Amino acid sequence: MSISSLEFGDIFVYMGKYYVFLACNENTWFMGLILNKQLSETFLKLYHTSLAKNKTGLQSQKAFCFSELQTEELRGRVLHLGKTDYEPPEKLPEKLPITLCKKDLIEIKKEILKKGSPVPKILIEYISPINLES
Numbered sequence: 001m002s003i004s005s006l007e008f009g010d011i012f013v014y015m016g017k018y019y020v021f022l023a024c025n026e027n028t029w030f031m032g033l034i035l036n037k038q039l040s041e042t043f044l045k046l047y048h049t050s051l052a053k054n055k056t057g058l059q060s061q062k063a064f065c066f067s068e069l070q071t072e073e074l075r076g077r078v079l080h081l082g083k084t085d086y087e088p089p090e091k092l093p094e095k096l097p098i099t100l101c102k103k104d105l106i107e108i109k110k111e112i113l114k115k116g117s118p119v120p121k122i123l124i125e126y127i128s129p130i131n132l133e134s
Helices: 037-052 102-113 121-127
Strands: 011-014 017-024 029-034 066-068 078-080
Touching: 017 102, 017 121, 037 066, 037 078, 066 102, 102 121
Parallel strands: none
Antiparallel strands: 011 017, 017 029, 029 078, 066 078
């Protein structure tokens, strides 16, 4: 599998964890970690507790940069986007036969592009021109 065969939204396993491919260049892979069900539930409880306490600025904190997935196979799991930049893997990971639903792709793009997003600026530049309307 060549790098060019991975596209925004592709899901793969790397070092035993599920990731969503976002973009890449020759030095960096941008990918979001899909939390397991238990971690996702804990994460969402913490997030909603923080919201209920009226904590401001949550949306611009790396810890709370995420998207709750709606794709059937991943429903209720969280895609964490607080750390997206990684060194390219030595061995190219195998793409899984799971396709993110359009709603998830749109929400991930929105999360990355929102004002104050803590993701790297270069990732914003890569994701911005992606057309998900077709």
